[in-house]
Amino acid sequence: MLRVIQFVRSEKYGIKIPLNNVNDRLCAMLGVSSRSIDNLKKELKEIETSQEESSRRRLRSGSSTCTTDETMEQPEPVSGRPKINLSDFGKDMIRYEFHLLLAERVYPTLDRMMTRLLADFPEFPIKSKTTLSKQLKQMGFVYRKTSKIKTPLESTFFMSQRAKYFRRIDKLREEKALIFYHDETWCYSSEEKTSIWIEEQTGQGRFRRSEGKVPFLDQYSKSELLELSYAYAPEKKYIVDETAKKFDIEILRLPVRHCILNPIEMCWAELKNSVRNQNTTFQLKDVEKLVWNWLYNCDSTFISSCIDHVHVYEKNFKKADQFIEEIEDELNDDDDNIDNDSDLTGDEDEDQ
DSSP states (O other): OHHHHHHHHHTTTSOSSOTTOHHHHHHHHHTOOHHHHHHHHHHHHHHHHHHHHHHHHHHHHHHOSSOOOOOOOOOOOOOSOOOOOOOHHHHHHHHHHHHHHHHTTOOOOHHHHHHHHHHHOTTOSOOSHHHHHHHHHHTTOEEEEOSSOEEEEOOHHHHHHHHHHHHHHHHHHHTTOOOOOOOOOSOOGGGSOOOOOOOOOOSOOOOOGGGTSSOOOTTOOHHHHHHHHHHTOOOOOOHHHHHHHTTTOOOOOOOTTOGGGSHHHHHHHHHHHHHHHHOOSOOHHHHHHHHHHHHHTOOHHHHHHHHHHHHHHHHHHHHHHHHHHHHGGGOBSOGGGSOSSTTTOOTTOOOO
């Protein structure tokens, strides 16, 4: 939707792509390939043809006195419940409620998490423990057994990511550094270059490990060497980081899958909710007015409250991770022997 708005604005003072070049205009406006446009046109043509045939059948049946055995084919109903696709912000809400329980030194069982989610977000799309359990597994949570209870716990990878991030941002705040939040620093994959110019090919491929490219021991297999390479791989370096350092700027990235720690995500969520609640015409021009109206009313007080919320989230994440560190000795590492469904979900548990 925003891409369409940008395209229309870009042609305010003149047409960039000729009007008779429909495909190129649609590609630029929607950000899709020409093949996708052709598929959409084909689908539209099939729908129009089907509607014309249906109209002709109705006309024939109205003017004819005899009955016919021809009937419209009804689409077969899709069995099962519709799939629930959570946004990144929705997944972060699950992650935060999980850590909020840990911060309160309470084991985050499915019952407790389900109760908390529905109490804080009555319209949350997940309504059952079974669906919540599947979603937690997709997000990287695993079930661990303590001396008292079976409970889902998060991967140590995310805990490590948070620890590094909190340690660095706390230091920046102590140093009174100016912190600017940014959102979505990547580019769309459709806009990335997939081919580049290179020198003339030499016809020489990669060296095999047996050709002395990398020193190794004969008893190691390729899989073992790969595992060692991952363990001792140097940290990634980015050209943009090196460029920023020249201007005394440090780029600090959020932990993976933790957009809730960015106040911009809260602004996005509020903007979407505002447009959703006030949109009655479903016209693009009216949606644009609603967006601009929200932006005009977005003052420093609201932004400060979003940043304060982020500080609360950080505090609760820290408490939760500290609690996990304390109970680490009680955890049973034999995860394969734990029945993930027993004592956590039941056969009678279904989506409402």
